[in-house]
Amino acid sequence: MQTRFQGRVWTFGDDVSTDHIISGKYLGTTDPKVFADHAFEAIDPTWAKEVQSGDLIVAGANFGCGSSREQAPIALKTLGISAILANSFARIFFRNAINLGFPVIECEGLRDRVKSGETIELDMARGQVRLPSGDMMPCSALPPNVLEILEAGGLVPKLKKELGTRAAR
Amino acid sequence: MPGQTISEKILSRASHSTDVRPGQIVDVDVDLLYMHEMLAMALLPFNEIGTMKVWDPDKIVVTLDHWVPPPTPEIAKMHQTIRDFCRKQGIRRFHDVGDHGIVHQLIAERGYAQPGDLVIGSDSHTNMVGAVGAFAAGIGATDTAAVMATGRLWLRVPETIRVDIHGNLADRTGAKDVILKVIGTTGDDGARYAAVEFTGSTVKSFPMNERFVLCNMTTEMGAKVGLIEADGVTKDYLAHAGVPFRPIQSDGDAAFSKTYTFNVDGMGPQVACPSNPANLKPVEDVEGTKIDVAFLGSCTNARIEDLRIAAQLLKGEKVAPGVRFQITPASQIIYRQALKEGLIEVFLDAGATFTSSTCGPCFGGHLGTLAGDEVCISSTNRNYSGRMGSPQAQVYLASPWTVTASAMHGEITDPRKV
Known part of the structure; x- marks a missing residue:
């Protein structure tokens, strides 16, 4: 499992809801590209075009609040966001992201120490983030059962291994 | 323990x-x-x-x-x-x-x-x-x-x-x-x-x-x-x-x-203002805010009791000119009950629109979404920007009483004054 992520930062505030991440009007499909193309349209209509694979999101408290729509983390993962660091996450968004094998890490206070466009480095194994200034700051460790899902690449590969099943085709 | x-x-x-x-x-x-x-x-x-x-x-x-x-x-x-x-x-x-x-x-x-x-x-x-x-x-x-x-x-x-x-x-x-x-x-x-x-x-x-x-x-x-x-x-x-009924409660020493x-003694109607469900004001503080749309629907507040409230206020009255008042029951069972009780006729006579049950408008999906310059008062549960349509639309969350009273007056209205 990749545990180090270096990339350009996009910052967001508190209470970023799933309605901000992907609007309800785009949910009438199962095509991840549609979700990706319209990600964060409510906040910045050009964002999905400007974001690059390997970028990171840094946000305030309660990131991903609102609905259970997994299309929200799917949109961000499809765009190539490598990890999300926030002061805190809403519970369903957190589960959904981890289930997709998408790292979401609590890092209290990081939001106030970086700006959009700056580069940071997340070292999940050591539980720390290198700031643009070169200073290090700690981030929260994931609980062992959550880390297990992430290490397996998501809930589906983990379950397949445990159940000894193969995909239905 | x-x-x-x-x-x-x-x-x-x-x-x-x-x-x-x-x-x-x-x-x-x-x-x-x-x-x-x-x-x-x-x-x-x-x-x-x-x-x-x-x-x-x-x-x-x-x-x-x-x-x-x-x-x-x-x-x-x-x-x-x-x-x-x-x-x-x-x-x-x-x-x-x-x-x-x-x-x-x-x-x-x-x-x-x-x-x-x-x-x-x-x-x-x-x-x-x-x-x-x-x-x-x-x-x-x-x-x-x-x-x-x-x-x-x-x-x-x-x-x-x-x-x-x-x-x-x-x-x-x-x-x-x-x-x-x-x-x-x-x-x-x-x-x-x-x-x-x-x-x-x-x-x-x-x-x-x-x-x-x-x-x-x-x-x-x-x-x-x-x-x-x-x-x-x-x-x-x-x-x-x-x-079958099994009682369940927390232990006394939990x-x-x-x-x-x-202490809600004497507390009156409350409204969550744009664009966060926690952005709370008593109705008195937002009275008079002009609205374009009123919506009574969703899993939160579209049960038969909510529809009865709307009908009680609307009976013999009209929705304010220029206001779109949409009522969407939470289920087909509620739809049928509203029909039986004559509520739907009251809604239609008042100039409201009544639809089949769906989540559509609440999440901005279909069957009643908001334009950018529209202000809506809604009996639903969330008002983050873009929730019910355009990210520029303004959504106030309130009770069926307040939503209906506001629909009748074209502005946010304290239902106790209707």
Whole structure:
């Protein structure tokens, strides 16, 4: 499992809801590209075009609040966001992201120490983030059962291994 | 050893443990899994997991609610996929278009959830079902697929926050005003990862339709579940569905991580202003705000009792010129009841529009979305920007009383003055 992520930062505030991440009007499909193309349209209509694979999101408290729509983390993962660091996450968004094998890490206070466009480095194994200034700051460790899902690449590969099943085709 | 809260009791039973405590990770057996169109999203991971069959078709309920009737060919196809899946898997409790309802309401009114059950739903407002004394939590598509395949789910045992509500509310004030007040106090993440249990004389005096409103919007506090102990009111509600009643309550010495106490004596209507459910103001502070749209709908406030309130105010009156007032019942059963009681005629005479049951307008999906310069007062649950349509639209959340009074006057109106 990749545990180090270096990339350009996009910052967001508190209470970023799933309605901000992907609007309800785009949910009438199962095509991840549609979700990706319209990600964060409510906040910045050009964002999905400007974001690059390997970028990171840094946000305030309660990131991903609102609905259970997994299309929200799917949109961000499809765009190539490598990890999300926030002061805190809403519970369903957190589960959904981890289930997709998408790292979401609590890092209290990081939001106030970086700006959009700056580069940071997340070292999940050591539980720390290198700031643009070169200073290090700690981030929260994931609980062992959550880390297990992430290490397996998501809930589906983990379950397949445990159940000894193969995909239905 | 201290006693347990309702949530801890249910999680102990469902995980075959005797004594689970907050913070512990448990694997639970799911008593009921329910889904709406998210089933289509869950089919991708479900097929990938490869068990082929669901773990127990008799423990699954499916309905269509988000896009009813389907507004695009792609969604009509999605409905077909769901219909075929339910038939092939032997899911008998599939409620197709015509027999549908917003899933949480459908689960409640058909008695599919019982006190003490471990209920999992593919929607954030699954919390609503906790009003019958069940542990009812929402999940996303991959978790849904996992439960379909295995009947099991891991959960972190939540701390329980007690919300104690006492006092007699002012006239034309109800559970919606109370829960907006609670959210305005705790913030929209004040109960993140926690179970919220409502107690107190005000809650005990609430009928089930009002209790559902309280638990429904614990989602807007970030809660995992909302709960109310199962008592005589619960028993009477479930009796019509022939559901066996098991009382459940927290032990007297159970540990709560926090207790909020609200004295709502004389409290009047409350409004959550754009664009956060915790942006609370008493109705007096926003009276006179011009509106373009009023919406009475959603799993939060579109039960028959809510429709009766609207009809009581609208009878012989008119919706204000230039205002679009849409009423969308929470289920087909409620639709039929409204028809029987003559409510629909009152709505139509007043110039309101009445639609089939759907979640559509609440999440900005279809059948009534907002333009950028529109201001809406809504009986729904969330008002984050873009929630009900354009990100520029302004949404105020309020009770059925306040929504209807505002529709009649074209501006936010204190229903006590109508």
